[in-house]
Amino acid sequence: MRGLTFTFDIPTIRAEVLRREEAVRIGIPRGLLFYHYFPMWMAFFEELGAEVVVSPPTTEEMVSLGCSRVIGDVCLPVKVFCGHAFSLKDRCDYLFIPAAHSTRRELYNCPKFIGLPDLVRATVPECPPIIDPDLDINKGRQYLYETAYKLGFLMERTTSDVESALGKALDAHRLYGLRMQRRGLRSPQAIAEVFPQFYGENGYHDLEPAASGSTMTVALIGHRYLLYDQHLNYRLFHRLRSIGVNIVTAETMDRGKLTDSMLDIVEGPYWGYEDEVVGAGAYYLRSDVDGIISVVAFGCGPDSMMIELLQRRAKHIGKPYLNLVLDEHSSEGGLVTRIEAFVDMVRRTQHRQRKKVYINRRDGQEKESIDALGIPNMGEISAAFKTAAKLVDIDLIVPTITKHTISLGVRYSPEQACLPFKAILGAFVECLEQGADTLFMVTSSNACRMGYYSKVHEEILRDLGYKFKFLRHRPEDKGLLGVLRTIRRCTNHASWRKVVEAYILGTAKLKALDDLHRKAAKVRAVELQRGQTDQVYQAGVEAIDEALSLLKLKRVEHQYQRELNRVAIDTAAVPLKVGIVGEMYVVVEPYVNLNLEVELGKLGVETQRNKTTYISEWTSLKSYMGVLTAEKQRLAKYAYPHLRRDVGGHGLESVAEKVRLAREGYDGIVHVAPFTCMPESIAQNVMPRTEENIPVLTVLCDEQATQTGLLTRLEAFVDLLERRRRDNGGVAAMQ
Numbered sequence: 001m002r003g004l005t006f007t008f009d010i011p012t013i014r015a016e017v018l019r020r021e022e023a024v025r026i027g028i029p030r031g032l033l034f035y036h037y038f039p040m041w042m043a044f045f046e047e048l049g050a051e052v053v054v055s056p057p058t059t060e061e062m063v064s065l066g067c068s069r070v071i072g073d074v075c076l077p078v079k080v081f082c083g084h085a086f087s088l089k090d091r092c093d094y095l096f097i098p099a100a101h102s103t104r105r106e107l108y109n110c111p112k113f114i115g116l117p118d119l120v121r122a123t124v125p126e127c128p129p130i131i132d133p134d135l136d137i138n139k140g141r142q143y144l145y146e147t148a149y150k151l152g153f154l155m156e157r158t159t160s161d162v163e164s165a166l167g168k169a170l171d172a173h174r175l176y177g178l179r180m181q182r183r184g185l186r187s188p189q190a191i192a193e194v195f196p197q198f199y200g201e202n203g204y205h206d207l208e209p210a211a212s213g214s215t216m217t218v219a220l221i222g223h224r225y226l227l228y229d230q231h232l233n234y235r236l237f238h239r240l241r242s243i244g245v246n247i248v249t250a251e252t253m254d255r256g257k258l259t260d261s262m263l264d265i266v267e268g269p270y271w272g273y274e275d276e277v278v279g280a281g282a283y284y285l286r287s288d289v290d291g292i293i294s295v296v297a298f299g300c301g302p303d304s305m306m307i308e309l310l311q312r313r314a315k316h317i318g319k320p321y322l323n324l325v326l327d328e329h330s331s332e333g334g335l336v337t338r339i340e341a342f343v344d345m346v347r348r349t350q351h352r353q354r355k356k357v358y359i360n361r362r363d364g365q366e367k368e369s370i371d372a373l374g375i376p377n378m379g380e381i382s383a384a385f386k387t388a389a390k391l392v393d394i395d396l397i398v399p400t401i402t403k404h405t406i407s408l409g410v411r412y413s414p415e416q417a418c419l420p421f422k423a424i425l426g427a428f429v430e431c432l433e434q435g436a437d438t439l440f441m442v443t444s445s446n447a448c449r450m451g452y453y454s455k456v457h458e459e460i461l462r463d464l465g466y467k468f469k470f471l472r473h474r475p476e477d478k479g480l481l482g483v484l485r486t487i488r489r490c491t492n493h494a495s496w497r498k499v500v501e502a503y504i505l506g507t508a509k510l511k512a513l514d515d516l517h518r519k520a521a522k523v524r525a526v527e528l529q530r531g532q533t534d535q536v537y538q539a540g541v542e543a544i545d546e547a548l549s550l551l552k553l554k555r556v557e558h559q560y561q562r563e564l565n566r567v568a569i570d571t572a573a574v575p576l577k578v579g580i581v582g583e584m585y586v587v588v589e590p591y592v593n594l595n596l597e598v599e600l601g602k603l604g605v606e607t608q609r610n611k612t613t614y615i616s617e618w619t620s621l622k623s624y625m626g627v628l629t630a631e632k633q634r635l636a637k638y639a640y641p642h643l644r645r646d647v648g649g650h651g652l653e654s655v656a657e658k659v660r661l662a663r664e665g666y667d668g669i670v671h672v673a674p675f676t677c678m679p680e681s682i683a684q685n686v687m688p689r690t691e692e693n694i695p696v697l698t699v700l701c702d703e704q705a706t707q708t709g710l711l712t713r714l715e716a717f718v719d720l721l722e723r724r725r726r727d728n729g730g731v732a733a734m735q
């Protein structure tokens, strides 16, 4: 079965299946994608002769267990999912938790859907073995069929058995969709109609339409696993119905309508279920519903971006909008008060004429030519590109990230956005204030929020009244040619010769800056006079910034490498070695990580960042020849079997580096991540499970973090590493 890497242990499961008389029991937790694919999964496994066991509706025990097991800023639905998995531990032989990378062409799912089986395996070790096929529609039908065959192979079924099971499964899925779209059944009702055993008596009466004569209709939007988990949302449907509100929801709508409406707000979809949130929101914003209520989970990455767009649009057209944020601390009283107040407000204003027209502020506002281009700083980008931009006659504005930048970003950003989003937004405001007429942002297509940033940044900046052109380096701008084309778009289509020259100088400077950074991290740890390394390093950065040619650059690069060699050091010292891993922006940008590496250096620690967090690694010619992909594959072997797939961002690298650096004798790891970062929150939960016994200090970055707080933690961490080294008979770091 070519190219298929299965992470679940086939031979053991097959042997077990063979040994058993009665049917294999497959457990399916009632959370997350259950509301999208349960009928399909049920039909498939039932046809293969398995007995399917579903966890009961959410209980407080499940919530508290999930919250006690899953670390930190992971969203409530994932915590509760772990509670559901735990509730099945003695009731089934295997848990079925697919890693759902992508269920719609070119669209990726939230990183937590991708890393879910690994997160459950790490946080609920009592669980039975997990069957976790990687579902990725972009890998084509053949791959999906092979995945199904392999599942059938587990059950000792023939290829034709599997084909019939697949046929049944696809039929069940199609009929499930029709029940919702044609007959207006809500997801649980459509499931209960076929599988009443999973819903008991009153499981879904709450979902019935409001009593006749109801005078108000409200659209409820959000992920199904929040809308239909009556324990988490305190029976929201029932509460609204009981105060005479009729409710409409997305899954009963025609998907085409959802997609069309979505394109009214975003140029193109990014996440798998964006149409059920942004699409539904856009549709109902234009419709006659009296108001919209969105239900989101605290810490939900995609919703922090998508709901922001909807709320801004609702404000523009004067549509009443309420956003309910759920987490394990939410209270029933608080929720009820908010919806009753909202319904009262809608009732009071129901008959007031609303301004329906939405003015698209993009039209005709953009200047053709670019005079000043603004880009958000990250590490030493400014020093690398400012003079290079002069070669293509562009005035590049790259404000240094400061307290003011962050305060601007925090003021205008959605509260639940991650810190890099806020820092970049603040930087864009400063760019525009400093005269930029065009902004530039890199986007991505790997599931984390970063790929969605620019949509929301643009909406916020236009709402603030700024007039500018917004240019993006898009995922489809692949390879070196794609990059050069992007540079041309950002430089009034400068000549190819000038573009290539600027690219070569800019990337050569990036390499020189990264090499200087690597060297400084070593010297700083053993310097005799504290701060000397940073003086030389800063002088080197300025000299590299001012270099107008490759020749000049080579000269200053060698000069400052030599200068660092001349820094007086403690030659007898054996500094502690600490790996810095985590999300790229917060690892690279010293202002948002509170100068972490310099502070560790002052404590006599030699730091080393993960290779793929150095920007020059992404711009080197080698990177276009697959070197970075090979590096990721190399690292993936270290992360296996704890994290078995790429969850976007640097999540996989963080787990892999913990294992690799421990094996290479490092003393400790500092895991840096933005608060609520999705890929890193998965890594944070998986890292404690690896066998390597190396201390990991997790530093979560948000606008509340303080230098003093960080320094206290770093000093305690270094003390711990020192003690461990001494206890293991190692030499003291500083003689």
Ligand code: SF4
Pocket: 075, 076, 077, 078, 110, 111, 112, 113, 223, 297, 299, 300, 301, 302, 303, 678
């Ligand atoms: S982060 Fe959001 S989209 Fe992802 S699993 Fe949590 S609630 Fe769902």
